[in-house]
Amino acid sequence: MAKAKASYKVPVLTGEIKVPKVVPGASAYEKMYQGEKDDMAALGFPASLEEGWEIKAVGIFKQLLTHNKALRDYMDICVRCGACTDKCQFFLGTGDSNNMPVGRAELMRRVYRYYFTPAGSLFKGLADAEPFSMEMLKKWFTYYYQCSECRRCSYYCPYGIDTAVITMAAREIMNGIGLGQKYSTVIIHKVFNTGNNIGIPSAALRNTLDELEEEIKDATGKDIKIPMDAEGAEVLLIVPSADFFAMPHMESLIGYAKVFYKAGISFTVSSYASEAANFGMFIGSYRNTQEVNKRIWDEAKRLKVKRVIAGECGHAWRAMYSYSNTMNGPFDFLDSKYRQPTHICDFTLGLVKDGAIKMDPSANDDKIITYHDSCNVARGSRMGMMPEGQFIIPRELIKACANNFHELRNGTNKAETYCCGGGGGILTDEVMNVRIAGSMPKMQAIREAMDNKGVNFLALICAICKTQFTKMYPLYGLDAEMVGGIHQLVSSAIIL
Amino acid sequence: MLDLNFVSGIYVFLTYLAGAIFIIGVVLRIIIYAKTPMPVKIPLTPAPLTPMGAAGRVASEVLLFRSLYRANKPTWVAGYIFHISFLLLILLHFARHFVYHHPLPSWYQLFVSIGIVCGIFMFLSLFYLLFRRMIVDRVRIISILSDYLILIILMMIAVTGLSLNFFISAPALTKIDNKLDPFVTGIAVFHPINIPGNPYFIVHYSLILLLVAYIPFSKVMHFVGVFFSPTRYMTDNPQEERYYKPDAEDLSL
Ligand code: SF4
Ligand code: SF4
Ligand code: SF4
Numbered sequence A: 001m002a003k004a005k006a007s008y009k010v011p012v013l014t015g016e017i018k019v020p021k022v023v024p025g026a027s028a029y030e031k032m033y034q035g036e037k038d039d040m041a042a043l044g045f046p047a048s049l050e051e052g053w054e055i056k057a058v059g060i061f062k063q064l065l066t067h068n069k070a071l072r073d074y075m076d077i078c079v080r081c082g083a084c085t086d087k088c089q090f091f092l093g094t095g096d097s098n099n100m101p102v103g104r105a106e107l108m109r110r111v112y113r114y115y116f117t118p119a120g121s122l123f124k125g126l127a128d129a130e131p132f133s134m135e136m137l138k139k140w141f142t143y144y145y146q147c148s149e150c151r152r153c154s155y156y157c158p159y160g161i162d163t164a165v166i167t168m169a170a171r172e173i174m175n176g177i178g179l180g181q182k183y184s185t186v187i188i189h190k191v192f193n194t195g196n197n198i199g200i201p202s203a204a205l206r207n208t209l210d211e212l213e214e215e216i217k218d219a220t221g222k223d224i225k226i227p228m229d230a231e232g233a234e235v236l237l238i239v240p241s242a243d244f245f246a247m248p249h250m251e252s253l254i255g256y257a258k259v260f261y262k263a264g265i266s267f268t269v270s271s272y273a274s275e276a277a278n279f280g281m282f283i284g285s286y287r288n289t290q291e292v293n294k295r296i297w298d299e300a301k302r303l304k305v306k307r308v309i310a311g312e313c314g315h316a317w318r319a320m321y322s323y324s325n326t327m328n329g330p331f332d333f334l335d336s337k338y339r340q341p342t343h344i345c346d347f348t349l350g351l352v353k354d355g356a357i358k359m360d361p362s363a364n365d366d367k368i369i370t371y372h373d374s375c376n377v378a379r380g381s382r383m384g385m386m387p388e389g390q391f392i393i394p395r396e397l398i399k400a401c402a403n404n405f406h407e408l409r410n411g412t413n414k415a416e417t418y419c420c421g422g423g424g425g426i427l428t429d430e431v432m433n434v435r436i437a438g439s440m441p442k443m444q445a446i447r448e449a450m451d452n453k454g455v456n457f458l459a460l461i462c463a464i465c466k467t468q469f470t471k472m473y474p475l476y477g478l479d480a481e482m483v484g485g486i487h488q489l490v491s492s493a494i495i496l
Numbered sequence B: 001m002l003d004l005n006f007v008s009g010i011y012v013f014l015t016y017l018a019g020a021i022f023i024i025g026v027v028l029r030i031i032i033y034a035k036t037p038m039p040v041k042i043p044l045t046p047a048p049l050t051p052m053g054a055a056g057r058v059a060s061e062v063l064l065f066r067s068l069y070r071a072n073k074p075t076w077v078a079g080y081i082f083h084i085s086f087l088l089l090i091l092l093h094f095a096r097h098f099v100y101h102h103p104l105p106s107w108y109q110l111f112v113s114i115g116i117v118c119g120i121f122m123f124l125s126l127f128y129l130l131f132r133r134m135i136v137d138r139v140r141i142i143s144i145l146s147d148y149l150i151l152i153i154l155m156m157i158a159v160t161g162l163s164l165n166f167f168i169s170a171p172a173l174t175k176i177d178n179k180l181d182p183f184v185t186g187i188a189v190f191h192p193i194n195i196p197g198n199p200y201f202i203v204h205y206s207l208i209l210l211l212v213a214y215i216p217f218s219k220v221m222h223f224v225g226v227f228f229s230p231t232r233y234m235t236d237n238p239q240e241e242r243y244y245k246p247d248a249e250d251l252s253l
Helices: A037-042 A053-067 A067-074 A089-094 A101-116 A118-121 A134-143 A152-156 A164-178 A182-194 A204-218 A249-263 A285-303 A314-328 A344-354 A375-380 A389-401 A429-453 A463-475 A486-493 B006-035 B051-064 B066-072 B073-099 B108-135 B137-140 B145-166 B170-188 B199-217 B218-230
Strands: A233-239 A308-309 A370-371 A456-462 A483-485
Touching: A053 A101, A053 A164, A053 B006, A067 A101, A067 A164, A067 B218, A089 A375, A089 A429, A101 A118, A101 A134, A101 B108, A101 B137, A134 A164, A152 A164, A152 A375, A164 B108, A164 B145, A182 A285, A182 B051, A204 A249, A233 A249, A233 A285, A249 A344, A249 A463, A249 A486, A285 A308, A285 A314, A308 A314, A308 A344, A308 B066, A308 B108, A314 A375, A314 A463, A344 A486, A370 A389, A370 A429, A375 A389, A375 B006, A389 A486, A429 A463, A456 A463, A463 A483, A483 A486, B006 B170, B006 B199, B006 B218, B051 B066, B051 B218, B066 B073, B073 B108, B108 B145, B145 B170, B145 B199, B145 B218, B199 B218
Parallel strands: A233 A308, A370 A456, A456 A483
Antiparallel strands: none
């Protein structure tokens, strides 16, 4: 149940990002709903928290330490230099010291030092070690779900300590003792049942696509199709399910369809793999991530496509780009000419450069555009052949289909981008104040671009970012229409 | 047969003990880090596409503290000065072994002065780091006792080292200097002899043994861990080359 709007704490937009005073526990009141029995069981976790959970938790922790180099390393080597302390949007927004990346990580390190280091078991005070108590578990459940796994902290840490790794491990440990997060577990369960996060069965999906085709026909006069489960298509297009049903996501789906139509390349979406998002990654579970990801490649095989293309979604792209080959590769049944998977922006820009499709940038002249680098794309993946392709390609594509583009100011974009505040499995209403707080730094940067450059459109390539910003804009007193996907711009500019 | 006085006996024992703890601790840690698998690729992008590039990236962290530079300039300055002066001091102490021969080379005084300057820089940078830890609220709240302990041990090492040059007479220092080489050689060839008995020296030496033995249990192990950080050493080529660690499956990402 969402809280009444009046209780939301919305920061004032001045364009400035100030480092707040430290207030331990400032955002302790915002908690996730706990995972329910059915969902937990479906994901292979115990249904609920049981007696003796401490011992079990320490056991899982130990296993993770021996099977995850990053976690092993990051438990030991933090020197508490403080370089990361003012880098997390959730700390900047809440002022809670447990939301400083190192503060968050120390919640786990205290337990780590107690059970796994000689210093911690002999000199508890000196090493600041603590047994895994109920109180500590509550802190874990609170603060490891106030992290969007955006990896901004890792960019600044002298050892590259990635708090997202620690958050994922904490969630895996909590899931392993039966304490899950409702939002993510429900969604993963839905994917197992229906193929997508929203739980839409294939007939309903086809209906929606039919309606969308009609809409496109009305608007353009062209017979632009969005095929589903079409065997033998050249391309399997995997989009976040929000693209089928939510606004402004659907505008991008229309954009993709127009690109395929105009380029004359056959494509299909799938009702079995009707989801690009992979919440298995958010909860840090290898098995669940693999399971969700596997649907894509099974479907690619079944539909005998030549290549797989991913739609606009941040973490989904990271999961597909970074993990697919490890978890479900190799993809020798696909055409080796192409990068498997390819990002839709990479694909579309390639067609523009080849002259296969043409754009009329003046179609977007009403817009003064800025671009938000989704953190999972920026710091967790790449597009194209060159390093930094994930920054270059979306920008080139925007510039190909629009005349007015401005960067957000330095320090808030590219590798230093702030997260939208809704990533990492926290895009749920029970933590709305955390989402608002986490969006603050990015909103300030956007506000500044609005004031100084007249920006009136925020281009995105992430389904979560789109949902988050369309929710945030009105709360901050801005018009939600000013948010949309890059392929929404493509959709307006493409000459059919 | 060994002919050691009581104090020397203790210190010889402690020297070998600290050395053993250090070597075993560090080697064990390297083995643990090296053989723990990483389930998936997690380079922090944009990342180099080739192993050479990734090695360069790690080198830029180790040699230049690149990420710290991006994050916080004052801390970078203090941290960098500390590490450089500390490293130089370690090297100078080893070099001294080959330099200190009779007759002393003409530039020996310069050699010693460099050491003194390093010692002063080391102390001042540590003082700044300690000061920052206590003053900046974000850093104070995450600091634990062992963070202060290590700073204090290091500062005491710097102070006692400097005291050997400032608080004792020149002849007394020469006496230590003359006895130190044979002592070190004796330790190295496992035929120990008496330690220089000057109390200033003994305190300085004790603190160093304490530091050396404490390192494997402390955050100082970051000097090993920095080479094993997947976000930094991994190449960004998951599509080009399949990365697969069967023993890391089925757990956390
Ligand atoms: S920047 Fe890295 S080493 Fe420094 S406090 Fe943060 S996590 Fe620890
Ligand atoms: S990963 Fe992002 S959200 Fe999580 S602690 Fe680091 S900066 Fe904050
Ligand atoms: S929602 Fe967007 S900005 Fe936020 S975590 Fe995902 S990719 Fe990052």
